[in-house]
Structures are given as C-alpha cells and as structure tokens.
Amino acid sequence: MEKDQHTHIVKYKTYVYVLIVLLFMTFVSVAVTEIDLGPYTVTMALLLASIKSVLVLLIFMHLKFDKKFYGIMVASVFLLLACVIVITFMDYLYR
Amino acid sequence: MNDHQVHIDEHRDDEGAKTGMWIFIFTELLLFGGLFIAYSVYRYLNPLAFHLAAEELDTTLGTINTVILLVSSMTIAMSISAIQYKNKKLTLILMGVTLLLALAFMVNKYFEWSGKISHGIYPGSMTLQEASRGELLFFGLYYAMTGLHALHIVIGMAFIGYVMYLVVKNEVQHDNFVILENSGLYWHLVDLIWIFLFPLFYLIT
Incomplete structure (x- = not known):
C-alpha cells in the first residue's frame, strides 16, 4: 500500500542531533580555513561539506527511511556529476 | 449490513509525486553542478586573482547565513513529523x-x-572593469551563483507559503502530506547547494 511508506515518523530528537552535528561541522570548517593548512584547506572544507550533504540527504531528505530506489537514483546523479568533474579536470590538468 | 458505505477511490499517487520532485531536484543539482565546475576551472586557471577576490567576502555573514539555512532545514523536516503526529498547530x-x-x-x-x-563591486562596474580578468570572473560567478541560489530561496518561500495555506485549509493532513514532503525536499535542496557555495566562496581564499 501507498500509505505504508509514510508510517515511519522521524523523532524530533533525531533532527536536533543532526542539526547539532551539522552546526559543529560548519564551525570546524570555518576554524580549519582560518588556520592555514595550505593545500589541505580546500580538501578539508570540501570533505566537511560532503559529509554535511550526506547527512542532509539521509536524514532531512529521508533517504534513509524511504524506499531504496530513491537513494540509488540520488547516488547515480552524484556519480554522474563526479564523472563530469573528473573528465573536465583531466582535460585541464593534462592538456 | 454496511452496504451504505461508499468507498471513493481518491486519485492519488504519492510515490509518483515524490519521484517527480526528486527528478526535478536532479535537474537542479546538475544545473548548479555545472556552475560549480565552471567555478573550479576558473579558480584553477586564476588562483591568485580568486584568492584576492575571495578575501573581499565577509566570512561572518556567510557563516550566519549557513546557520540560518541549517536551522530552517531542521524546522521544515520537523514539520513533516508534526503533521504525522496530527499536530496541526x-x-x-x-x-x-x-x-x-x-x-x-x-x-x-x-x-x-x-x-x-556600495564598494563599486557589481557586474559592469568601473572598479571591476579595471580589475584583473580573474577577479572579474570571481565576482561574476559570485553574483550569478548566489543570485540563482537566492532566487531558489524566494521560490522555496512561495512554495512553503502555499503548502501552509493548504495545511490551514486541512487539505494537507496526517495521511495526505506528500506536497509538504515535496516542499521540504525543495528546501533541503536549497540548503544542500548552500553547503557547497559557502566553503567555495567564503571559506577557501
């Protein structure tokens, strides 16, 4: 039945915990970029942003609780995007 | 006998509605993805100019906006739980x-x-015409990308406002709230894009 997928109710507490983690990572990324880590600054900032986006996708956007095929679709789109980024940069780095 | 009970089949496809929303979100992700690639390539080609230009941006304002968006993402996610608990208020x-x-x-x-x-930094301004090509590119991308993102915020506000009206009218209820979920998904997309805009423009200098 259609309505079965809606039976899962995410607790308010879960959202609060996720928000705390997201805010913490935001402040960490601000702090990390303030102290200069050289080339690792970009890596750290983007790594933290990626972890944050995974949290938003899984919990806030309910991918963790929804049917699997939504998650597979989202993963494929990000994979496509990653491929395009890699191919573009291969062109610019090795031309 | 309960033959007087008439079962009316509502024409409704929650899963279809949600899948449609996700597919729309994918097009948005690819749109912004393309802009992110343009930004990265130009940054790679003009590292010094991008470094100088990024110093102009206010990290504090960017951080405050990040916190605002993250909290708003949580509140809209919570509203879906609230409607499931039948708590309209x-x-x-x-x-x-x-x-x-x-x-x-x-x-x-x-x-x-x-x-x-007011500092003379806007597309086509005298200050930018005298600046280097890299700085021109940085601020062009800054206005285009944060502007497009701000447009999404305005559209998201209209969408959420409309769903609020539906909640008031009891057209969105504990067993029929896919449009609330979809407006939430759209809002999280706006948050997701900002999660990457923030480090790229404000943090990495």
Missing part, C-alpha cells in the same frame, strides 16, 4: 519559523550585496 509554527528564517537569510543577503555594490 506545531506544523504551522514550524513552517512559519522556516519562512521567517528564509526571510532573515534574504535580509542578510541584501546587506551583503548592497555592501559590495
């Missing part, structure tokens, strides 16, 4: 808070942009 409060936070984001953006414009 809390649903409306949480959606209202989301709208207020979105407004706060836009007010912040207004001050940020007007500050830049």
Whole structure:
C-alpha cells in the first residue's frame, strides 16, 4: 500500500542531533580555513561539506527511511556529476 | 449490513509525486553542478586573482547565513513529523519559523550585496572593469551563483507559503502530506547547494 511508506515518523530528537552535528561541522570548517593548512584547506572544507550533504540527504531528505530506489537514483546523479568533474579536470590538468 | 458505505477511490499517487520532485531536484543539482565546475576551472586557471577576490567576502555573514539555512532545514523536516503526529498547530509554527528564517537569510543577503555594490563591486562596474580578468570572473560567478541560489530561496518561500495555506485549509493532513514532503525536499535542496557555495566562496581564499 501507498500509505505504508509514510508510517515511519522521524523523532524530533533525531533532527536536533543532526542539526547539532551539522552546526559543529560548519564551525570546524570555518576554524580549519582560518588556520592555514595550505593545500589541505580546500580538501578539508570540501570533505566537511560532503559529509554535511550526506547527512542532509539521509536524514532531512529521508533517504534513509524511504524506499531504496530513491537513494540509488540520488547516488547515480552524484556519480554522474563526479564523472563530469573528473573528465573536465583531466582535460585541464593534462592538456 | 454496511452496504451504505461508499468507498471513493481518491486519485492519488504519492510515490509518483515524490519521484517527480526528486527528478526535478536532479535537474537542479546538475544545473548548479555545472556552475560549480565552471567555478573550479576558473579558480584553477586564476588562483591568485580568486584568492584576492575571495578575501573581499565577509566570512561572518556567510557563516550566519549557513546557520540560518541549517536551522530552517531542521524546522521544515520537523514539520513533516508534526503533521504525522496530527499536530496541526506545531506544523504551522514550524513552517512559519522556516519562512521567517528564509526571510532573515534574504535580509542578510541584501546587506551583503548592497555592501559590495556600495564598494563599486557589481557586474559592469568601473572598479571591476579595471580589475584583473580573474577577479572579474570571481565576482561574476559570485553574483550569478548566489543570485540563482537566492532566487531558489524566494521560490522555496512561495512554495512553503502555499503548502501552509493548504495545511490551514486541512487539505494537507496526517495521511495526505506528500506536497509538504515535496516542499521540504525543495528546501533541503536549497540548503544542500548552500553547503557547497559557502566553503567555495567564503571559506577557501
């Protein structure tokens, strides 16, 4: 039945915990970029942003609780995007 | 006998509605993905100019807007739980808070942009015409990408406002709330894009 997928109710507490983690990572990324880590600054900032986006996708956007095929679709789109980024940069780095 | 009970089959496809929303979100992700690639390539080609230009941006304002968007993302996510618990009042409060936070984001953006414009940094300004090509590219991308994102905020506010009206009218209820979920998904997309815009423009210098 259609309505079965809606039976899962995410607790308010879960959202609060996720928000705390997201805010913490935001402040960490601000702090990390303030102290200069050289080339690792970009890596750290983007790594933290990626972890944050995974949290938003899984919990806030309910991918963790929804049917699997939504998650597979989202993963494929990000994979496509990653491929395009890699191919573009291969062109610019090795031309 | 209960033959007087008439079962009316409502024409409704929640899963289809949600899948449609996700597919729309994918097009948005690819749109912004393309802009992110343009930004990365130009940054790679003009590292020094991008470094100098990024120093101009106010990290504090960017951080405040990040916090605002993250909290608003939580409140709209909570409103879906609230409607499932049949708590209409809390649903409306949480959606209202989301709208207020979105407004706060836009007010912040207004001050940020007007500050830049008063310093003569805007597309086509004299200051930028004298600046290097890299700085021109940085601020062009800055206005285009944060502007497009701000447009999404405004559209998201209209969408959430409309769903609020539906909640008030009892057209969105504990067993029929896919449009609330979809407006939430759209709002999280806006948050997701900002999660990457923030480090790329404000943090990495």
